[in-house]
Each structure stands twice: as structure tokens, then as C-alpha cells.
Amino acid sequence: MRKGTLRQILLITDGCSNKGEDPASVAALCYEQGITVNVIGILDDNQSEDVEGLQEVEAIARSGGGVSQIVYSKDLAQTVQMVTRQAMTQTIQGFVHQELKEILGRDQGLEDIEPEKRGEIMEVVEDLGEKSDLEVLVLVDTSASMHDKLPTVKDSLIDLSISLTSRIGDNRFSIYRFPGKRNDTEKVLDWSPDFSEIQSVFPKLTSGGITPTGPALREAMYQFSKKNLLRSFYHETESDESSF
Secondary structure, eight states: OOOOOOEEEEEESSSOOOSOOOHHHHHHHHHHTTTEEEEEEEOTTTHHHHHHHHHHHHHHHHHOOOEEEEEGGGGHHHHHHHHHHHHHHHHHHHHHHHHHHHOTTTTOOGSSOHHHHHHHHHHHHHHHHHSSEEEEEEEOOOGGGGGGGGGHHHHHHHHHHHHHSSSSSSSEEEEEEEEEESSSSSSEEESSOOOOGGGGGGOOOOOOOOHHHHHHHHHHHHHHHHHHHHHHHHHHHHHHTTTT
């Protein structure tokens, strides 16, 4: 299996969406485009679990082929790293399963291989998780109810950046908030491999407004498509210039 680029949306939210389309349906569209949607639902440290909010978090991640986790704000930093890495492993395992089915036949998968060989395959999966290139768009809920949780979100983003920097593969990172000041979403940090920029954008992570999760996910999906179109354009331009 060749090294590729893993594309992820990491949605950090504390509650149910209340504007726009169904976020789980949009997450399914993202997954069809090869973008995994992972969701972290944040609870207040003195809050019991919100059943409706938990169901939405799980539905979005399930439709988006990703990982979901409900967490109290004090545990957010380590959870962000854990979910990102779990999703990488899960995505690569999916690729491996597919390739094994093509080799072994549709009726066989990883679980049908003898334990020793299965262990060797999992070592390859772990290695690919470190070496594959990674693009993560972090989508932060900054609605009014997130006011007391945003300092913890900021700390978790710093920890995530440190974790990603330690990987062997190339990483690119961007941050969007929702709602924005004028639109459903607002760019906080454009695609960059330089994680030292993260702290400089924290003043833009201010709280207020409602929770348009579905429209925010659609905008995140568009940003991946837009970036890929620009990359294709630059490659074509470079090819044309080299032909002269």
C-alpha cells in the first residue's frame, strides 16, 4: 500500500445544531469525497450527558466514517490527539481491508488472516499512520454556549500541533469557526504546515450566536475541494512552463 494523504475534519462542539441542513447528511457527503469527519462533544465539568447532543455527535461521526468522543472540558486536550490518531488508524485499516479483499476475495478480510500475519499487517498500518501525509481542518463551535470552554479548546489545539509536529509525515492544518461574524463560518487559520502560528489566531476564537453545524461542515468540505483544485492548477501551470 502506498503512502497517501489522509484528510480529516475535526469538529469540536458542545451541543446540537440549530440552523441549516442536517449535519449528519453533510458528513456523509464529506466521506464520499474521501474526507473523514471526527467529532468531539464537550460537556461542562459539572454537566450530565445531553442525550440529544450525544446522539448528534455519534450520528455525524458515523456518517462521516470517523471517530466520536464525548468528553468533559478538562480532558479535551488529550482527547483531541487521541481522536485524530484513532481516525488515522481507522482510515488506513479501511484501505488495508479493501486491498486484502481484492487479494483474498470478497468473503475474507483482516480477521480471517492467521494471528501472526495479522500482527505484521497492523505494524504496517501503524507505520503508515506515522508516515502518511495528513491534512486536518479543525472546525470549532464558537456559539454562545461555548464561551467558558474556549480557553480549553485553545490549549488542546496547541497540544495537537505539538503532537502532529512529531509525526514523520507532512502535516497541514487549518482552523475555521462557526458561526462567523457575518457568515455561518469564518476562516481563522488558512492551510499551513507551520503550527507556531496557532497562538496568534486565538483572539479570533470569540463566542456568540447560534450553531449552524451542517452549513459549517459543508464549507469545510468545500475548502478541501478548493485546495485540491488550486493544487491541480499549479501543477498544470508548472508542467506548461517546463515544456517551453
